[in-house]
Amino acid sequence: MNDILNLREMFSPARLRPMAAPLLIVIVLAMMVLPLPVFLLDVFFTFNIAVSVMVMMVAMYARKPLEFSVFPTVLLVTTLLRLSLNVASTRVVLMEGHAGGDAAGKVIEAFGAVLVGGNTAVGIVVFVILTVINFIVITKGAGRIAEVSARFTLDAMPGKQMAIDADLNAGLIDEKEAKRRRKEIAQESDFFGAMDGASKFVRGDAIAAILILIINIIGGLYVGVVQHDMAAGDAAHTYTLLTIGDGLVAQIPALIISVAAGLMVSRVGDDGDIGSLVMGQLLVNPQVMFLTAAILGVLGVIPGMPHFVFLLLAAAIAWLGWTLRRKQQTVEPEEARAASAAAQQAAAAQQNEAQEASWNDVAPVDVLGLEVGYRLIPMVDKGQDGELLKRIRGLRKKFAQEVGFLSAPVHIRDNLELKPNAYRIALKGVEIGSGEAYPGQFLAINPGRVSGTLQGRETKDPAFGLPAVWIEAGQREQAHALGYTVVDASTVVATHLNHLILNHAAELLGRQETQALLDHIGKESPKLIEDLVPKVLSVSTVQRVLQNLLEEGVNIRDMRTIIEVLAEHAARTQDPVELTTKVREALGRAIVQGLFPGSAEMQVMALEPGLERILLQAMSAGAEGGAIEPGLADTLLRQTAQIAQRQEDIGLPPVLMVPVQLRMLLSRFLRRAVPSLKVIANSEVPESRTIRVTAMIGANG
Template identity: 85%
Template sequence: MASNDTLNLRALITPENLRTLAAPILIIMILSMMVLPLPVFLLDVFFTFNIAISVMVMLVAMYSKKPLDFSVFPTVLLVTTLLRLSLNVASTRIVLLEGHGGGDAAGKVIEAFGSFLVGGNTAVGLVVFVILTLINFVVITKGAGRIAEVSARFTLDAMPGKQMAIDADLNAGLIDEKTAKSRRKEIGQESDFYGAMDGASKFVRGDAVAGILILVINIIGGLFVGVMQHDMAIGEAGRTYTLLTIGDGLVAQIPALIISVAAGLVVSRVGDEGDIGGQVINQVFSNPQVLGLTAIIIGVLGLIPGMPNVVFILLAAMFAALAWMRHKRIGEELQAAEAPAAAQAAAAQQPAESQEASWNDVAPVDVLGLEVGYRLIPMVDKGQDGELLKRIRGLRRKFAQEVGFLSSPVHIRDNLELKPNAYRIALKGVEIGTGEAYPGQFLAINPGRVSGPLSGRETKDPAFGLPAFWIEGGGREQAHALGYTVVDASTVVATHLNHVILNHAAELLGRQETQSLLDHIGKDAPKLIEDLVPKLLSVSTVQRVLQNLLDEGVNIRDMRSIIEVLAEHAPRIQDPVELTAKVREALGRAIVQSLFPGNAEVQVMSLEPGLERILLQAMSASGEGGAIEPGLADTLLRQTAQLAQRQEDIGLPPVLLVPAQLRMLLSRFLRRAVPSLKVISNGEVPESRTIRITGMVGTPT
């Protein structure tokens, strides 16, 4: 039985259980110190522990790269404040009970702080204590609390803009769902952290006030106890108990000051590039001109008669040496960076041997190209770990997952004919998109519901044409708070490129891509591909069907269904347009789902019955080309554009429902006038979905 009890006890005493119990045990011990008398030795141990904890907290705050790395700090702040107050209560009890016995009656730590640090002088001790308390209360704690309050307010105001920026990165394929979820969680934690810091700073402020009150109470109480209970002279009692009280106050206020400094360091962090020490050295001592001017000014002051010349001259020499070392290091770094470029330039200047033209001189046109001005080169330079390269890789991966095939690689090159900050997107050598980006700045995009303007370079979002501003990094929080979606320069280019690729997906699906897609499907269903290509359909016919689907925004991820439909109808139908219609009917559920997610009503526009009959007669008379009378065509375009705009204004996609015979004709005819319009046929809507007509094209207005 005893053996079983021992085993159960060992099972309970595990590292995980001990970590779980550590916090409750510590709080109980802290509260116990307020009511239970402590031996002098234990009091010394706890005072030393308090100092050690405060130093540790400050060092952790200094080496944290961002505030959330020390997210438990508000709780630590509360616990350390409670620990100091408990120690004050315990030390007050010992000082009043044992203070008449001498300076070490309340422990060695209090004696050291009361005698050694202030030289046993009560006046000096009181002044030092008051100064430390004022520094902690008026300067550090108040400033840290104000920073936390403002940060909490701006962080909360900026949350909608940051959420929209995350959604924009997710939609552009720059991040995955897991990363987006992690960033959203981090935004919420950041808001909670600054709110908690704002409240926790009140504890430190109250602790400073309590320290002053405890000092006054201990001095008065010590005089009363010494004179009335221990028959001490007033002067002796005042000196003894005042020194002990000052030592007690200093041993509590110095850790409080350290903790307050740590709080200020945490809430005043800007950026997350490194720890505070590294940031200070990199930003303060990195400019040799600043160091050199400082050395000159200090040196001139050192030459003035009456000044401490030796000290000033030594400091001037030190700053001059730092300036020279930093200047030399920058020169070495520039030489190392320019050496490869100089070697390439020298190689380019070497005269080429005269030789006959060959087929090697015929350079193939890139399917998809990105040309950048020279200021954008760092964004696409592998040697400099260009951020845009990573985003383009993620963009192609997301395109393949969503659209259903792998697009051609994006060939990137610099073009000195472009403006320094300009870029150009080309499809098969033809420009299809252009814009400008400014590395180091951010594009604040107005999604349509911002609360105010920004100061910056006014422009338009190159992908969607929304009004926007190029702003400096310091204006990000303000832009988020006003409701702008803020993205960096590489995201601007990547989003534009993604938008262009999606709009030209049909042109990116060439013969080679189609064959690669069929080969990929053939790995899992070889018989399905063998029965279709080339026995029933050629690769070019399959390519044309897939291009027709992509041209109207239908993805081709469900290639198995597409191949099965083609194999079923290919013995009787060879026309790509008719085959496309059959495939669309098979993919109808996915098409409608992409336009109207869930089981919501399919709210669409339709044709007025009379207009529908006229168009069907025109088609039967002139074939698929279907010539439409000019006046009727103008009315059709105008009313469709009006109804489509009304659909978008109420938050619905502009969708026109027509008979299957008219779908291709009207889709091609209306697409140029209303690019966002989707035309679907009756046969593409699943029977399980409810259709509601929101407007009719052709109704007299």
């Protein structure tokens, strides 16, 4: 019993599946050397036809090339199978051909006698035509497409990688999805490169088929006349017919495989299988159907033309166009539905005007609001599975993980006062950003090193102000190849929203969010929170400290350290500015790590000693910036902006290191003029870090 179970486990499908491909290759190579019985030859010929048809069906139903990524390998294996069958069938034809038409097998006899009617001249012409179609038309075209696609895919890889990094940084995807997309991009490049090389096998197969045909005919004449004493005419007819049957039975599967290769490399987009795409794009305009039917009808009434065929087809196409038009008329356009909904809302508003006002009419202002024009409604409609809703959920989750608190939810509503494709982002009822998005189109963003221009609606990226172009979906691959970063409409809005939320993180941290954050920390460290709030510090003071950190781009994820520092120094001072300074010193390692990752030296800007003394004297006078002479303040702003720009141009973060007494003053004073500038104090830098001053502000007087 155990032996039976062991055998069953040994020959289980899971164990045999990895052996299928090596076994097939061994069989293919064996057929080139070992003689095959006629019956097995028929089986393998039929198997070859079945495999080619199966490959073509898989290619037609694949939604994108990577769903059939093994196709180049299949192309090589099927080509080897056809060549080995040619060798095996040639052996049988030359050895047994003198015995009659079926001596080489029923399949070869059927292709030689039935398909071409036993006429050798017709058979040669048909074979040559099929070979020419395969070699010159299909294989050459598919190889050229694969070659160009491989080059464009390789050129587009940097832009696609940047798009993935942008989505990852915006919180639209997680690290796992980013790895999957990067792997898919690499596989896509490898696929088209492999297809470019594999197409050479098919071209070589077509050339070999012609040479094998000539060799078999000459060899058959020699064997029939010299070895079997056949008449020259009989030998030529018999062996030529068998050779044609052998060639056709191999060339037809080769043609099918070449068509499958052409279908794989020539498809554009991944929205569906080839049949669905063709039907969805070819039969979409009734006007085209009516014009085609009219042209066929005119041709059908010309004397001498086959009237019945032309008029019948014209009537069928006209009926198809009429059916399409009726179907389109029954579907209410999205804009009409939006206008109808707006009219209903206006009527309801007019009806409510007649009612008395109440406290229910007082609506609180949304902390975060997103208003969209009516053409953007499908992007945020839950019933239509709006893509933007998913992205906003991922955005809030990533914000909470990176910044350290959960922001208020984004309230989305339509606004008919906006342009159809416009959107507006509001913070506590005040607009902080706006832009336009075009569903169904893509925004091609110029990162500064593109190699060409695109046709489309020129604009600017709403989040970062980079030059960009709205393009159609069909231009997406071209944009990638030229070096553009291409994103869809929902990603544009989500990235803009994420950028604004990060910039206004301090304003999003209200009293309610601060209390919720303290409650969350209190679940793990209840005693720590109880000893601090509200016994020593009020919630408002803690809130102000956290807001000071967020205003300068410091996350508050390490709340344990923040609370411990506040608890240590709260008995001595209640000033949020002084408490913020102590917290920043405790978080110094994390602050420096965020600005200068790794253990590399810190290349920073610094103040010229004379300027530093002047500013320290102004601080000691008791004024936070009011004692700075206006000319000096203007010079300080101008020089800082110039030096910070030079730092960014050479790839360094613009960081100014100053004494701790000046840090808060200069940070607030320079922030509006140089938003990207980070001001750190000497006391915030860990002792293990090496500092190198790259520029001195005020050195030229």
